[in-house]
Amino acid sequence: MKKALSIDIGGTKIYAAYVNEAGEIVSDIEKHATPKTSEEIIEKLKEIIANHEKEVEFSAISTAGGVNKENTKVICSTANLPFGYPKTDFSALSNKPVFVENDANCAAWAEYKIGSAKGYDNNITLTLGTGVGGGIIVDGKLLKGKSGVAGEMHFKMSMDKKRHCSCGAYDCFEIYASGNGLRITGIELTGNKDITTYDIIEGVDKGDSTMLRVYNIWQNYIIAGLIGLADIFDPDCIVLSGSMGKFCDVEYMQELVNDEIVTLPTKILHATSGNYAGMIGAALLGFEKFSQACSK
């Protein structure tokens, strides 16, 4: 079976492995520390690709930031990508094809192809971590918009300028639904500025009533956002992924979402494609693109 070199650029680690057309990781996973500057990251990518490109059909890269429709450049940077990229054309990093896509889009594609959204042609995956990433599948295709950067979860939950979001604006879904949002809710309810998401989750596990309130408020924020997305997209399902996704009570969420939407009932599901969803999704999207290119 054909395989790709797939690389996931995270804030602290870069992962690399071979992924086959079935979305299986078929090698050990290399782990590198993420360098501090964009130039060093690019050098590191070149080095990783040079070591492996002979073995694979192409290289696939999952990264923070908005990627163009041609899947060659990061054209929007985000707070999660403070280093930025100097508009690097990633296809110049290899003698073979290189495919780049936003990490949340890659995670969504992995859920669609081998995870919870498999078989559902209209679905949304939200990656709830420090921030919130979104990947949207419409009729079996990744929603990219006019320039490639669709799926940003910066819609407003309030017009009262309550919370400052990482994007610079106020009251985006991200600053309520993310791990950071949970932490801020914790601070608001306890006054403890040093509280962490771990403290809150631990408190919930122990049945602490204040921590349970924090957690419930956080969940209700997510539910409020899911209602909007379900009304806008009428999706088969919405998958909750990322480090915070696993803490969501998806059955409760599904019930409340379906109680309020004006569209037809949807499913709220946990992600199942695992910790390397970004790497898997990038490779599978790459196969999709380059196979199409060949068959033309």
Add this chain to the structure above:
Amino acid sequence: MKKALSIDIGGTKIYAAYVNEAGEIVSDIEKHATPKTSEEIIEKLKEIIANHEKEVEFSAISTAGGVNKENTKVICSTANLPFGYPKTDFSALSNKPVFVENDANCAAWAEYKIGSAKGYDNNITLTLGTGVGGGIIVDGKLLKGKSGVAGEMHFKMSMDKKRHCSCGAYDCFEIYASGNGLRITGIELTGNKDITTYDIIEGVDKGDSTMLRVYNIWQNYIIAGLIGLADIFDPDCIVLSGSMGKFCDVEYMQELVNDEIVTLPTKILHATSGNYAGMIGAALLGFEKFSQACSK
């Protein structure tokens, strides 16, 4: 040139006319009072269709409510369609094909094919009237979702249960951005429960400072919603249609939207396909569907 019989079912009037493949109305426009019950509406539609079907390729119907993916039935009713339809299969109303679509989707398609969004394959049209309708075009196709009813603009603008929306939930975009939303803002600022949208618009025209405040708050609500839609869809443009759309200061809105979004700049535009956009869009969507069916 081929033509369709196109029918627009409104709350008070039913319009019917011939529309050709270029989206031109090529006959007089018949006007009928909208009957009070769904049974009577169906009878009226049968009568209109029977009078004209020999002259046309098919009949197209633009209606409130969510329409299935097969464009044969209204499967979700809305507050704007209090009478409902008894799950009627519209294709049974004629000996020739019948195409049904949601009115806001029809208006969006008209904008895309002959209006402001022409040439833009990723766009959104919001029909701002008593309520708010949405029609979304993704890569040149109407966004329908899993069951056909996508594009509902019932995402939340607040989590504080401030305004009760027509859908039964609280604080949907519709109850802020619609004409009804403008009226409620007027009541909130003046205490006058009898104030109308006409009073407010007239006050704005006369330079009344309170009415200007009401209007500005209403515009800012719309801007807040547009920011979310632009971040989610990365659209080429968002078109503001409907009886309230013409009151929007689209240049001001575009500036503020582009200041806040994390995606690439979009355009905010007035609709240009006119008062019969629903009828035109229904016919053009019908030509799209039935031409495809024939070429298979």
